[in-house]
Amino acid sequence: MEDYFVQLKHITKTFPGIVANDDVSIDIKKGEIYALLGENGAGKSTLMSILFGLYEPDGGQIFIKGKEVSITSPLKANKLNIGMVHQHFKLVSDQTIAENIILGAEPMKKKWGFIKSIDIDRANKEVAELSKRYNLEVNPTDIIKDIPVSTRQRVEILKMLYRNAELLIFDEPTAVLAPQEINSLLEIIKSLRDNGKTIILITHKLDEIKQVADRCAILCKGKLIDILDVKKASTQQMANLMVGREIELEEVREEVKKGKVVLEVENLSYKDKDKVSKISDVSFKIYEGEVLSIAGVSGNGQVEIADAICNMIRATSGTIKLNGKSIDHMNIRERAEAGIAYIPEDRQNVGLILDFPLYENLILKEYFREPYCSKHGILNFNEFKKQSNELIENFDIRSGKGCETTVRSMSGGNQQKAIVAREIALNSSLIIFVQPTRGLDVGAIDNIHNKINELRKQGKAILLISLELDEIMALSDTILVLYSGKVQTIEDAKNLSKNQVGEYMMGVHNNA
């Protein structure tokens, strides 16, 4: 009989409208790295949230070390030595690392024999020891908001270790990291296993699984498809199972002739309201029919460049020219009119007004001009709907009640389609995409990638900002790598390997 740490049996969970987990059973051995593979929306995170006590399953049983348990809250999960490193870190930004780690399990001391208070010195010491033992370097007294993403992740791991977690669940831990940081995280995960911990790794990246995992369960649309021994399975095999159909890993790229310069950015700099420099001296050009990508670890100034071009933030210095004319003096609307379309990073809070119907969102950038609005400022909703229905048809936007649907009730993929449709309809010469595929399923990602390729063929200038290196490698003509707001390199995509880009992203590439 094998020594199982966790056994999930026939887990089923439904949300209104979807079955997130459909009769899923997996067993995880003590001391192994077990990967959960699947696309976005396959039900991996839901399954793990059930194990961590965030959701209650509609049916099925959970066994920990052979005993049946019901996990109704994260607190209970903690008591069963289960810890989870979430995709979105759950840290208190204005408290120290040590305070974050001890939250909920504070060491106490007594003053004068009766007044109990938190023993912050002991906490600092314990955290320092823990970080040494597991090789997770942090300074216990640093404030969370001052430390980089990779350190925050370490804090999350330490939080679990501090609670003596034996099973650690990692939810897409590499999504926010640069390639080199990914490697060191994977090393940490391996060393945790070697220290006797059991690991569950949720991911949709095959190479990571290849690198560290022992076994791998593949989920698709809520169902368990297969469980593979990673050493014996091929990458292609796993990929096919994950998507549920044959996929081509390689795509052929057509050559497109570059035309005139569309966007010219010179010495662009931006300091935020605390006078911290976010981008400094960035210069580049984008030509017609060119896709220029900005690669970089999250928070290194990529989004600020896009925002500065559209004037969502005001550049501190530098000039921006569109089609040969300076647009520095223009406001957001004037720039959009001059020919900038922008698909923003935060589609729900920036790109759309979720509580407005689809037809108002689809005309959000043109509502003020004829035929949508008369000279006297009276709106014509018939025109709104006419144009909307056309876009809905052309871009295959699916929604419950057609153009009357409230955008909030639409799926993420269709929300993004709506934004892309609106922005492409503006027929601008420059189109900026920021993280266009984040959180979308494979079908929707394909759709967006095809749109970008199509626009390139039409001779549009495209600025693509993405954290997904694979996406950048697949779509770009030119790659600009940004590190702490400074340009590390601008190079023809053909001359760069993924690894080189990774080194630039970390700011460690030797130019020699």
Place this chain on the structure above:
Amino acid sequence: MNSIINDSMAFALPLFIIAIGGIYCEGSGVINLALEGLLGVGAFFGGLSFAMISTQLGTTTNSMIYLSLIFSMIGGGLFAILYALLAIRFKANQVISGVVINMLSVSLTAFLANQLNYSLFGQASNKFMLAVFPRVTVPFLNKVPVIGAFFNETYVFEYIIIAIALIMWFVLYKTPYGMSVRACGDNPQAVATAGRDVNKIRFSAVIISGIMAGIGGMCFAYSISTNFSPSIYVGYGYLAIAAYIFGNYKIGQTLLACLIFGFARTFGYLIVQALALPSTYSDLALTFPYIVTLVLLIFFSKNFTAPKGLGEVYEKSKR
């Protein structure tokens, strides 16, 4: 000089204790515009208890005064439960429900004060008369220049408030509960994953703000008018909000802000007195603390950083 310091402190300290309640409440992520109403209901309960006991016994003693203080805490806390239900349980808009609570407080206390005066004491009045709060002089310390004034003929409640404030500071910064309160205002998810109940912590923080507002309101009733009447609603709750906004949600800095308001108020009256202006000018003096608040807000609002999760409704199912 002595009276300036005394008057200012007698105003600043109740304001301070109300603001501390606000820091707990907003620090946990719940907007609290209801302080004004909470302090009124607190004072109402205190005033009512005092009036009932003193009519019952026919005398007034100091212990009854302290008892009324406790009743005002209970009253403020109970009324705060109503606000917590609205803001947390019913997920109503926190700004609007805060103002709603204030209006309800005004009409409820006005109604009850009239009704109870009539049915309990057989009087047609909306006031509860109070006794004069005892004052003490600390020997030796009162001889120290400038600061000494604070130890000369001081209301006892000022010392009570300082003691409570110290305890509240300790709880907020040195105990697991306080740490969770502050964490709830920044990132409620962090608290939930640490195994604590966000909504319970917020609920308790709102109630604490009610208890603190109750004390503050009662002390205002004692120091300013020696009675409870609906004229207790003159915006001191809102001044307290302004105070902790200046104080950047920190207890120490908030005290400073309260002192500024206290002195502004005293100086307003002093100017009218010193210039020997007719009594109608006291209306102008009354505007002084509000104007100071506005001007300070103009200068400092840019730098304020409210708790990140302020006003954000926490729902379990949301990840």
Place this chain on the structure above:
Amino acid sequence: MLKKMNIFQRIFYAFCGEGKARKLRTSIFCILASMVFGGIILLLLGKNPIVAYKSLLQGAGILPKIKYPGRKNQLTDILNLLDYTTPMVFASLAVAVALKCGLFNICVSGTMIFTGILATTLVGYSNLDPFVARILVVIIGIVGGGLLGALIGWLKYRFNMNEVIVSIMLNYIINYIASFVINSRYADPISRESVEIGQNARLTLMNFEAMGLKMNISLLFPFAILVVFLIDFLMKRTKLGFELKSVGTSPLASKYAGMNVKRTMILSMVISGALAGLAGVAYYLGTYGSIQPRVLPALGFDAIAVALLGFITPIGCFFASILVMIFQCGTSYLSSRLGVLREIASLITSILLLFSACAVYFNQKADSYHNKFLMEDKSDE
């Protein structure tokens, strides 16, 4: 689905559940619920709530009274009701317009005093021709209120100030300064209020004699109806209205769409202020004719309840105004007939406000019933 619910759930669902005219039904639910609460209070006081509510309606002119004093009848009562309602319509619209743009204008009371004292001192005691004087008063209301609104909007945007605190501070500052002005120059020694303004500037025709009756006719009431429709059109059909709603729902997305968020916010405060200013002149130079020093008009705060009860729509505000004013106008008749305190009316209004603030929750709750019972229904089949 319905058979699974208990009687209370069924009633609740019928009012707040999915379906036609949901907002209206939810509002009616809030009204009835607060009346039940008020009824319980009345019972506790030993009064018959049905008689009480009936005399409320009688006092407001909705039902005929048993007897009338000379030269008064139900018509004069209704005209009185409309006269009292007029400022409330403007005030609730002021709250609604700001709320639509995501701003909470709690300075309606202060604005009312501001335009009230301005118009009283500038025009109220003059010998101008009635037509000119009245037009001037209305203009002062609109311009004065608009300027004050602009100030609040500007302070919010320029200095990142919380508009609620700014509004409250302004309320008190205006209140005390107005009281200073009244007490030092315009106080009536007997009433201790400001001296009553001349009939030439009064926006209500007082004791107008016709058909053998003495009536108080609000000249602004027709204008108020017009304004309701204007604001409704503005919000629903115009570019400005679209921008207001958009900024109110998502300032970030509105900025991204190229709207001038700052200008839109200030503009909404200007419109809101102008409406509040109109409420001020309608109140102090119409219904009352004089100003009580040191008292912020409760109407400015009640307007928040009215706007919420009217689901922040202009037409809704109009009907909610009439409803709430029925409560307030009927109170004196109620208190004289049943011997209860006048304060009961504002207490019931506050409870109504409490329920209105929870309207969104009621709808969510009804939806959750809907989901719960609907799902059970499906699994039964």
